[in-house]
Amino acid sequence: MVTLLVARQVSASRVGAVMNRNLGALRSGASYWLVLLAGFFEPLLYLLSIGVGVGALVKNIQMDDGALVPYAVFVAPAMLAASAMNGALAETAFNFFYKMKYSKTFDAILATPVQPIEVAFGELAWAMVRSALYTAIFLVITVMFGLADPWWALAAFPATLLVGMAFGAVGMVVSTLMRGWQDLDLITVGQFSLFLFSGTFAPVGGYPAAVEALVAALPLYHAVELVRGLALGLVSWGLLGHALYLLVMMVAGLWIASRRIQRLLCS
Amino acid sequence: MAHPTIAVFERNMVVYKRLWRTSVFASFALPLLFLVSIGLGVGRYVGDIQGFSYVEWIVPGVLASTAFQMMIGESTYSVMAAFKDYRSAHAAFATRVSIGDLLRGWFLYLVVRVEIAVLVFLVVVAVGVGLSSPWVVMTPVLAALLALATAAPVTAFAAKVDHDSYFELLFRFVMIPATLFSGVFFPVEQLGWLRVAAYVSPLWHAVELCRAAMLGLPTSWPWLVHVGVLVAYGSAGWWWASLTFRRRLQD
Numbered sequence: 001m002v003t004l005l006v007a008r009q010v011s012a013s014r015v016g017a018v019m020n021r022n023l024g025a026l027r028s029g030a031s032y033w034l035v036l037l038a039g040f041f042e043p044l045l046y047l048l049s050i051g052v053g054v055g056a057l058v059k060n061i062q063m064d065d066g067a068l069v070p071y072a073v074f075v076a077p078a079m080l081a082a083s084a085m086n087g088a089l090a091e092t093a094f095n096f097f098y099k100m101k102y103s104k105t106f107d108a109i110l111a112t113p114v115q116p117i118e119v120a121f122g123e124l125a126w127a128m129v130r131s132a133l134y135t136a137i138f139l140v141i142t143v144m145f146g147l148a149d150p151w152w153a154l155a156a157f158p159a160t161l162l163v164g165m166a167f168g169a170v171g172m173v174v175s176t177l178m179r180g181w182q183d184l185d186l187i188t189v190g191q192f193s194l195f196l197f198s199g200t201f202a203p204v205g206g207y208p209a210a211v212e213a214l215v216a217a218l219p220l221y222h223a224v225e226l227v228r229g230l231a232l233g234l235v236s237w238g239l240l241g242h243a244l245y246l247l248v249m250m251v252a253g254l255w256i257a258s259r260r261i262q263r264l265l266c267s
Numbered sequence: 268m269a270h271p272t273i274a275v276f277e278r279n280m281v282v283y284k285r286l287w288r289t290s291v292f293a294s295f296a297l298p299l300l301f302l303v304s305i306g307l308g309v310g311r312y313v314g315d316i317q318g319f320s321y322v323e324w325i326v327p328g329v330l331a332s333t334a335f336q337m338m339i340g341e342s343t344y345s346v347m348a349a350f351k352d353y354r355s356a357h358a359a360f361a362t363r364v365s366i367g368d369l370l371r372g373w374f375l376y377l378v379v380r381v382e383i384a385v386l387v388f389l390v391v392v393a394v395g396v397g398l399s400s401p402w403v404v405m406t407p408v409l410a411a412l413l414a415l416a417t418a419a420p421v422t423a424f425a426a427k428v429d430h431d432s433y434f435e436l437l438f439r440f441v442m443i444p445a446t447l448f449s450g451v452f453f454p455v456e457q458l459g460w461l462r463v464a465a466y467v468s469p470l471w472h473a474v475e476l477c478r479a480a481m482l483g484l485p486t487s488w489p490w491l492v493h494v495g496v497l498v499a500y501g502s503a504g505w506w507w508a509s510l511t512f513r514r515r516l517q518d
Contacts, residue, residue, distance in 0.1 A: 031430075048447070185292065196304035
């Protein structure tokens with residue numbers, strides 16, 4: 001990764017310029033702000049409805065180590081991981097595609113000294129601003145509701161950044177593979193299926209073995225397990241495995257994304 | 268010549284036959300994903316509610332919320348496009364078709380769409396979970412009521428607004444909260460004083476009626492009141508839609 005950065009002579013100021021262009025877009029009016037805000041509310045509403053509402057019917061969930069935790073405490077970190085994913089994907093999968101294919105923003109950017117890999121880094125950095133904003137507010141709410149210990153919540157924050165970067169990088173790759181806006185529906189379907197089936201609302205331990213193995217291959221599953229382990233203070237070596245999965249996802253995603261942008265826009 | 272209302276209906280069906288693939292997920296797959304993830308997944312940790320297993324208890328609610336979401340989704344972009352992008356409403360209006368025909372043909376089409384989704388859902392439920400009350404035969408009627416109570420006001424709204432970013436807000440701040448807090452996944456009594464918000468939602472009234480029909484349980488309020496609320500939403504929306512359509516067609 002580092003050699004890649006040096007070989008391509010990636011410049012921090014050019015990456016920053018790509019990122020700051022998005023800040024400028026915020027001045028275009030209220031609608032982008034509202035959409036930004038709206039993306040944050042969805043996991044929060046699910047936490048209140050399923051976590052607290054259905055949680056009143058569920059009472060406690062038994063963790064792998066035998067500890068019993070209230071259902072809302074179990075669901076909250078999963079919604080946190082999902083909101084890191086949503087924030088990152090909203091920028092890199094949806095807005096990125098629009099900028100690349102329809103508004104031709106990247107063609108304009110690449111007419112300057114900015115290189116494709118710097119576009120990838122700059123867009124990912126902006127997606128991380130959105131993702132981190134979502135998770136930071138969400139963590140504060142979680143602590144205020146008494147659903148997480150403040151110190152463990154602080155420990156979970158860097159994990160949500162890793163989740164955002166992993167999904168953001170892969171989101172850019174997906175963006176470059178889409179044929180038209182109809183394919184955005186496929187991403188929505190995939191994203192929502194991940195949201196429902198990644199051990200978010202129920203522990204995967206109770207599923208049949210084949211289903212459990214399938215779920216264990218899903219990226220959001222590793223994100224949920226990592227964030228949940230840290231937020232609940234259930235630290236084990238297994239968390240490193242989940243972090244490694246996300247790290248590989250991020251590096252591979254960035255590498256492929258910059259190659260795809262190069263091929264699509266510079267040839 | 269077919270009656271103008273039927274002509275409008277047929278036109279909508281022709282479009283649907285071309286574009287049905289785009290709505291397969293929302294109409295058929297989404298409700299099943301919810302039933303499996305929340306109903307079966309979370310249901311393992313929930314005891315019986317009102318004498319039914321959790322998944323059986325949420326089936327009527329998921330059915331109603333699917334119809335609700337479908338109707339909001341269908342009555343937004345396509346209504347705006349009929350006035351702004353394709354101007355197909357103006358084209359139809361230039362023939363013998365009146366505003367009444369446009370609305371009747373459109374709502375008839377939407378009810379047909381909901382019934383297809385409801386029947387497929389009922390077959391899947393009958394095979395997967397089983398049906399427990401003979402009153403289930405009323406479900407299609409209730410779904411049609413909910414469809415009109417939802418689609419009529421949303422159609423009016425879509426004909427009124429000028430920009431499609433309002434739809435994103437409608438989905439995020441009305442549709443999703445309404446789906447999550449209208450008694451689909453847990454009884455609204457748990458909401459405390461906030462349950463007043465659920466009383467305003469047409470979805471809650473439909474969920475109560477569908478649960479009564481499919482499980483044979485009593486409704487929270489007298490069933491006629493629930494039906495009355497849905498009829499009120501439908502007729503007020505229809506009236507508003509005829510106003511907004513008139514304004515649009517005169518531009």
